[in-house]
Amino acid sequence: MPPPRQRWRLRWRPGARGLAVPLPEAKLPPARRGAPAPFTNMAPAQKSCQTGKISTAEVAVQSHTSQDAGVQTDQSKDAARDFQQEVQVDYTRLLSFLQRVEDVVIKELNKNWKSHAFDGFEVNWTDQNETVSCLHTLSYPDAQDQNLQVTSVSWNATGSVVACSYGRLDDGDWGTEKSYVCTWNLDRRGLNPQRPDLVVDVPSSVMCLAFHPSQPSLIVGGLFSGEVVVWDTSRIEDPLILRTGMTDDTHTDPVYQVNWLPDAKHGNHFQLLSASTDGKILVWREERDGRLALAEGFALVAQQIPRSIQLKKLAWGEAAVGVTSLSFSHFDPRVFVVGVEGGYSLKCSTAAQTEALHRTGTSVPLRAPAELAFTPHGGPVYSVSCSPFHRNLFLSCGTDGHVHLHSMLQAQPLISLQLSKKYLFCVRWSPVRPLVFAAASGEGDVQLFDFEKSSQKPAVSIKQTTAESPVYCLEFNVKQTQLLAAGDATGTVKVWQLSSDFTEQGPREMNHLEQLASEVTD
Amino acid sequence: MLEETLKRIQAHKGVVGTIVVNAEGIPIRTTLDNSTTVQYAGLLHQLTMKARSTVRDIDPQNDLTFLRIRSKKHEIMVAPDKEYLLIVIQNPCE
Numbered sequence: 001m002p003p004p005r006q007r008w009r010l011r012w013r014p015g016a017r018g019l020a021v022p023l024p025e026a027k028l029p030p031a032r033r034g035a036p037a038p039f040t041n042m043a044p045a046q047k048s049c050q051t052g053k054i055s056t057a058e059v060a061v062q063s064h065t066s067q068d069a070g071v072q073t074d075q076s077k078d079a080a081r082d083f084q085q086e087v088q089v090d091y092t093r094l095l096s097f098l099q100r101v102e103d104v105v106i107k108e109l110n111k112n113w114k115s116h117a118f119d120g121f122e123v124n125w126t127d128q129n130e131t132v133s134c135l136h137t138l139s140y141p142d143a144q145d146q147n148l149q150v151t152s153v154s155w156n157a158t159g160s161v162v163a164c165s166y167g168r169l170d171d172g173d174w175g176t177e178k179s180y181v182c183t184w185n186l187d188r189r190g191l192n193p194q195r196p197d198l199v200v201d202v203p204s205s206v207m208c209l210a211f212h213p214s215q216p217s218l219i220v221g222g223l224f225s226g227e228v229v230v231w232d233t234s235r236i237e238d239p240l241i242l243r244t245g246m247t248d249d250t251h252t253d254p255v256y257q258v259n260w261l262p263d264a265k266h267g268n269h270f271q272l273l274s275a276s277t278d279g280k281i282l283v284w285r286e287e288r289d290g291r292l293a294l295a296e297g298f299a300l301v302a303q304q305i306p307r308s309i310q311l312k313k314l315a316w317g318e319a320a321v322g323v324t325s326l327s328f329s330h331f332d333p334r335v336f337v338v339g340v341e342g343g344y345s346l347k348c349s350t351a352a353q354t355e356a357l358h359r360t361g362t363s364v365p366l367r368a369p370a371e372l373a374f375t376p377h378g379g380p381v382y383s384v385s386c387s388p389f390h391r392n393l394f395l396s397c398g399t400d401g402h403v404h405l406h407s408m409l410q411a412q413p414l415i416s417l418q419l420s421k422k423y424l425f426c427v428r429w430s431p432v433r434p435l436v437f438a439a440a441s442g443e444g445d446v447q448l449f450d451f452e453k454s455s456q457k458p459a460v461s462i463k464q465t466t467a468e469s470p471v472y473c474l475e476f477n478v479k480q481t482q483l484l485a486a487g488d489a490t491g492t493v494k495v496w497q498l499s500s501d502f503t504e505q506g507p508r509e510m511n512h513l514e515q516l517a518s519e520v521t522d
Numbered sequence: 523m524l525e526e527t528l529k530r531i532q533a534h535k536g537v538v539g540t541i542v543v544n545a546e547g548i549p550i551r552t553t554l555d556n557s558t559t560v561q562y563a564g565l566l567h568q569l570t571m572k573a574r575s576t577v578r579d580i581d582p583q584n585d586l587t588f589l590r591i592r593s594k595k596h597e598i599m600v601a602p603d604k605e606y607l608l609i610v611i612q613n614p615c616e
Contacts (some may be wrong), residue, residue, distance in 0.1 A: 065580050083592060089550050091524065094542070101601040109534045112597055137612050253602065507594045522599045 009389055020055050064245045070194065099322060114130050117155055126500065130446075132460055135483070136495040138193045140182045141463060143491055150487025152473045154219065156211040159479025160187040161197075163219055163235075167205030179205045182223060183233055186495065193273055198233050202239075210258050212270065220272055222255025228274045228284060228292060231407040242292050244284060249294040249362050253278035257326045262333070271295055277341060279320030280366065282346075298348070299356035299366040300338070305346065327384045331391035336369075337375065337408075339381030345396045347408050374411050377402060383426045389434035389510065397424035403439055403449075407517055414519055419447050425472045432481045434513045440471035446486050448502060452512060528553075536572060536613045543567055543607040550606075562598075567608050570602050 010245040127371040148166040157163055164368045165244045182196035193484035205224035214217035217234040218241075227250055237321035244250050255276045261283060263269040272292065273283040284292040300301045300321040322341035334350045348369035356368040379399030387393040401420040404413035422442030430436035435451040436459075445466035447458040464471050469489045482503045532553050537549045539554040540563075547567035552559040574586040587601040601608040 089544070094550070095527075096523050097606045098524065098542070098608065101603065102527055102531065105531060105599060105601050105608060105610055106534065108588065108590070108599055109531075109537065109610065109612055112599075113535050115614070118592060119612075131592055468609050505594070 009112040015474075023373075028473045038463065042430060081429050094282050096317075098426070103319075108216075115155050115344075120468065124506075129263055130499055132462055132496050132499055132502075134494050135497045136184075136191070136493075137181075137411055138162070138164070138184050138196070138493045138495070139491055140180060140195055140199065142181050143182070143200075146177070148177070148491055149489040150472060150491060150493055151208040152205050153485045153487045153493055154209045154211045155475055155477045155483075155485065157214050157216045159477050159483075161185045161210055161211075162477075162485050162493065162495065163211060163217065163233075164485075164487050165202075165206035165209045165221060166491065167207055169207075169489075177205060178203050181206055181209065181219065181231065183219075184493075198232055198239070201422060202229075205254075207254050207256055208258050208266045210260060212260055212280070220258045220277070222258040222259065222274050224254045224279070224332055225254060226253060226276060228255060228272060230292070242286060242290055244292040248299075249282070249364075250428065251276035251278050251280060251282065259326065259328065261328075261381050273326075275323040275326045275338065277324060279323065281326065281338070281369070285444065288395050294362065294364045296364055297362060298352070298369040300340065300356075300370060301357050301368065303357060304354070304368040305370055313431070317411045319389070325378060325383045327386045327394065329390045329391060335408075337384045337386055337394050339396050339398070341380040342376065343379055343398060344376035344407065345384055345394070345404075346370045347374070352366070357499035363491060372404050372408070372411070374511050375413060379423075380443040382424065383428075385429050385437070387434070387513075388431055389429075390513055393517050395427045395429065395437055397427040398441055399423045401441075403437075405425055405516070414516065415455065415467060417449070419449070419457070422468075423470065425470060426474050428476055431478045432500065433505055435516075436488050436502055438474055438476070438484060440474045440486060442468075442470040443510060444471055446471055446474060446484070446496065448498070450502075452506065452509065460499075460502075464491075464494055465490055524551075531608075531610060534605065534612075538613050539551040539609075540611075541609040543609065545605050550575065562609060562611075566600055567607060570600050570607060 038245040043499065051150055065385040070158050086278040110481070115313045143166040149169055150164050151167040151169055152165045153162060155441065161183050163181060165179065165181050167179040168177065181200040181202060183198045186196050188197070202221070202223065204227070206221045208226055209223040210220050217232050218230060219233065220228060220230045222228055224245070227246065228244045229240060233239055237243070250272065253276045255274045257275040259273040262275050263271055263273045273281065274284065275281045278346065279298060281300070282297040283295045287293045300323060302321055305321065305381050325336050327337050327423055336348050336350070337345055339345050349371055350369065352367050352369040352371070354368045356366040377396065377398040377400045381396050381398040385395055386397045394406050394408065395403055397403045400419055401422060401424055403417045403419055403424060407413040419439050420441035420443055424441055425438050426440040429436050437449050439447045439449065441447060444463060446462040446464055448460040448462070450459040452457045464486055465488045471486050471488040474484060476487040482498045484496045484498055485493055486496065524588055528540055528542070528551060531537065535599070541547055541549050541554065541559055542551040543549050547580055549559045550608070554562070567614040570589055571590050575580050577586045578585045588599045589602065591598040595613070597612050597614050598610065
């Protein structure tokens with residue numbers, strides 16, 4: 001049996017200036033393993049000790065100057081490669097392994113190919129939601145009293161906050177009305193639909209909004225005055241952190257589209273892109289003093305549009321081509337599609353080098369990005385959207401009430417659908433179902449279209465407003481894929497919960513999409 | 523010889539990718555891109571070990587010979603061995 005161990009325990013002994021001193025405890029007879037301690041007649045003794053008087057002194061130290069320095073590694077481009085080590089492989093044994101399993105695997109592959117065992121077999125992992133319902137009706141009463149309309153909605157990076165901008169879309173001339181940007185956190189308890197969590201007062205009408213793709217509190221907005229501003233919703237006193245101001249570089253017309261662009265050189269930084277009806281598409285970078293400076297830019301000029309289609313003579317009268325909407329390809333970060341007032345869409349590239357024949361001077365030379373022009377709509381294009389599932393497909397909609405499904409490989413649309421007798425203001429692809437898109441109409445409907453069900457009429461038509469008040473904007477929630485937010489002219493944002501068949505991808509959908517895309521006529 | 527065997531499997535109808543993984547779960551040969559390969563290798567190695575221990579726990583005289591996972595989009599087949607793992611992903615015809 002091993003010798004009994006001395007037990008030491010730290011005891012707090014006040015009076016000795018609060019110092020803890022280790023004290024030896026009286027030895028107790030060791031208990032046998034597995035048996036309770038023997039109940040013997042023992043008289044434990046207690047001993048303690050204390051040090052002599054200790055002298056102390058207090059000294060304070062304060063730094064005179066300080067400096068902040070940060071260190072951060074650059075995100076590795078190929079994270080997977082970092083983890084791969086050099087592996088020693090014994091080729092003879094690997095070969096014999098493969099020879100052993102090859103026959104088995106080929107047999108199973110053959111069996112699987114011919115098998116009908118799972119035909120029509122589907123599993124329900126989640127509760128099936130059969131209908132589309134309205135989860136929230138959000139509004140800001142002060143803005144509604146001023147008859148302001150919702151011009152744009154955006155979901156944040158985490159999918160729990162929805163922001164909307166109030167302004168006016170039917171103002172023909174220069175509007176000096178102030179407007180609001182409101183945010184609601186839908187996951188918060190005690191959500192009050194009439195009281196936004198944050199209201200930002202903006203001196204000019206906000207025409208478009210976009211939340212930062214990874215930082216949940218940054219929003220960029222494009223104003224009627226042509227400015228681009230960035231707000232940080234986590235700052236309570238003054239959320240405004242960046243602005244372009246009114247310089248020679250700023251847009252001279254309302255900004256209808258803003259986007260966050262990943263910086264090609266520094267992976268973690270973002271630049272801002274704004275597009276306006278003055279024909280310019282500008283890329284801004286952050287400067288230290290809270291200003292946005294022009295980094296690079298593009299200008300669309302009528303003479304430089306590739307002449308693959310017949311453009312009306314009217315287009316040449318005004319040299320600048322007004323951009324109303326823009327969408328980046330999800331597959332090639334340099335390719336983007338713009339929709340213009342002239343009614344056609346253009347395929348553009350950020351890698352274009354030719355200089356734009358632009359009249360007014362800017363600090364950075366502007367380039368002409370257009371590569372291909374598509375067949376026009378019967379009126380201005382209000383919205384374009386590139387498919388997240390296919391590199392060549394995009395949708396465009398406009399005032400003629402039609403939605404065109406285009407392939408970037410040809411000028412003619414693949415499919416042209418009339419979804420409204422009035423205008424169509426916004427079209428968006430679904431982020432989870434490759435064959436589904438949503439369109440906002442001037443009759444107050446949100447129409448959900450599913451190519452799997454029908455290629456003629458919408459699968460679901462949701463009535464958002466009464467009295468034919470138009471729905472101006474809509475956005476799918478990428479994180480909570482059953483949610484769709486839509487803003488309308490009555491100043492309300494409705495968050496719709498979609499039924500399960502709009503949120504789960506079917507097994508053959510990608511093939512169907514490929515088929516649609518390949519109906520390109522040569 | 524090695525490459526021919528892998529090519530024969532990869533060229534089979536519907537095969538999307540083929541990965542050979544060693545006993546530690548590190549991919550040795552692959553026809554897919556790096557990040558996808560690393561994901562498949564790590565996750566399937568763990569699942570195969572779990573499947574094997576399940577079979578042997580139920581009957582210690584038994585052992586895992588083949589693992590097939592059927593999902594909405596593909597079928598993943600794993601041929602296990604003492605030192606290696608062969609993973610084949612197939613898009614079945616329906």
